[in-house]
Amino acid sequence: MKKIAVFLFLLLLVSFVYSLSSTEVTNFFRSETHYLESNQSFSETPFFIKSGEKNYWVIVLISERTPTGFAAVLSDKKEVVESDSINRQLFKTAYILYSVNSYRSDSQWIFSNSNKGKFNTLTRILSADVPFKLNSIKEGTADSEIKNKVNLMISMLDVMSSKSNEIETAFDSVISFELNFISEPDTTDADSLKSKYNEVFSLLQDFKELKFEYSLNALELKQLISESEINASDKQQFLALASEPQQLSSIESIFSLSEDVSQRVDEIYSAVNSKVNSWVDNVSLMHERNSAYDEIYSEDQKFYTKTKNNFYTLNDAFIYITKEENSPYWKEQGKLSSLKKDFSEAEKAFEQKNYSKSVSFAEKAKSDAITIIESGFSESTNPFVENIEAIIIGLAVLLALLILFNNRKKFFKSAEEEEITEFKF
Structure with a gap:
């Protein structure tokens, strides 16, 4: 019992002390999420700010050294803060910090x-x-x-x-x-x-x-x-x-x-x-962007299961289904047309920053793709069958040639004996 108590205490202590580093936070935003647009810049030194009883990392979005927005991340978890009231206090504090530090470095500061x-x-x-x-x-x-x-x-x-x-x-x-x-x-x-x-x-x-x-x-x-x-x-x-x-x-x-x-x-x-x-308000838009990106391009375990363990992302499924060598053979040609339309609309809406619309069309495209995969190819023109038949025929020919090559001496020797026998006769 005593050992369990000590273990729980140490576990609690570790969880209390652990905090993400500023590098982990910036990498999270740069590589692991899609809250920001590709051309959006942010400060490499986020602020570590306390609000209430919790600590947060606040990233400053900048354009020409001017803050254009902010995003807050939990100090101990890679999770973007969605609470308006918390974000309001964090963003206000971060802006004051950024502006005061900038002014202090660029101008003569009175408080010395x-x-x-x-x-x-x-x-x-x-x-x-x-x-x-x-x-x-x-x-x-x-x-x-x-x-x-x-x-x-x-x-x-x-x-x-x-x-x-x-x-x-x-x-x-x-x-x-x-x-x-x-x-x-x-x-x-x-x-x-x-x-x-x-x-x-x-x-x-x-x-x-x-x-x-x-x-x-x-x-x-x-x-x-x-x-x-x-x-x-x-x-x-x-x-x-x-x-x-x-x-x-x-x-x-x-x-x-x-x-x-x-x-x-x-x-x-x-x-x-x-x-x-x-x-x-911009944080909500950032969340919508991240959700829309995930819906189209990120891995989705449920989608993977529903596509018979073939495709993790909608984008991958779309590429395969619409390939020239596959496209004509699907049973659900009507759904194929819907998939092309819905996927195109999802990407178009994403580029236009209409992220809720993008998510809606991406969900429709996923439904189209699942139906197409579940229905499969037409039996008479199944490219899988055609490919397998071609492979079998090729292997059979290759096997015959291999047998012939391995028995060439026996074959030629037998032929010579027949010729000699016929001559003697």
Whole structure:
């Protein structure tokens, strides 16, 4: 009993751990099924995506690097997913993954540790270095306007440093979330990723407005210093201290990049929401295509049995039945005409992507072929009989020649003796 329990546990463990490889999945689509048209391309690196409690492989159909559709396969079984609700979530997630990865590889990506580090540095400078410089100006002058402006700017710096710290934290969060989403994608995280992105975009917009206000006040402070009665030496020093830090000026490029990436992210999510239903509907068409192909060209055990174990596929049966040397001799000549018509219509409908019609005609053609095979050839002109008779006659002639050849010495010796006997007589 204990051994059985251990065996069952190991069996369960193996079934739980086993998963198809990406190569097995792509080969399944390329060689073992006919869901795709011959000219249809797909990415060689399908996405391994979790949805609910199950994992799936999602193949991306592409044209000129643009996704045109998707197909999902069970992670542990070569079976294409048909559920609309599951496919909708999987396809949405796969499109976001594909699009984000493509954009990251082709363009400058904002969510980097480098940009996060810039705000780490900026937070420190805005909370300590810049206030220290501004306080030096305030302590070095008795001008009340300058003092008031410095106080205002210091209070602004307090807000800016806090916002900069928020941005650094948000960057850290989105970088970690994005990395996890890309390495172990889950359909429940697809919308959350956009929320994470938008949080950073919003914070950057807030900071951009704060920076703009601070820059205006810095210019006004410089103007007050320039117009004050402070001596020239102090004035020059105060003007330098009033300038905004270089680190604050350098993040302008991040604001611009944020706007570009934000627009692209909106485009990605807008596209997936508008197209996902058509991608899901296309799966039904792919299933119809595969079924139609199988009906005409793939092996069918029932058809094999009904054709007296002669033909596995309709296509093979059609080729044999309609051969010039066989066609005139079938008893069911009426069914032969129907077979030719139905098979032709099945292939025609398949080429026109009318797969349900193709299946219908293929089924009729199979019925025609079965009837023809069951009825067989006409007895008077049975090519099988004619062929067998020809073979028998040929074998008989060959056997006679062989006997003659093997007994040629005996035959000639007997003939000579007869000649001698006759001479003596």
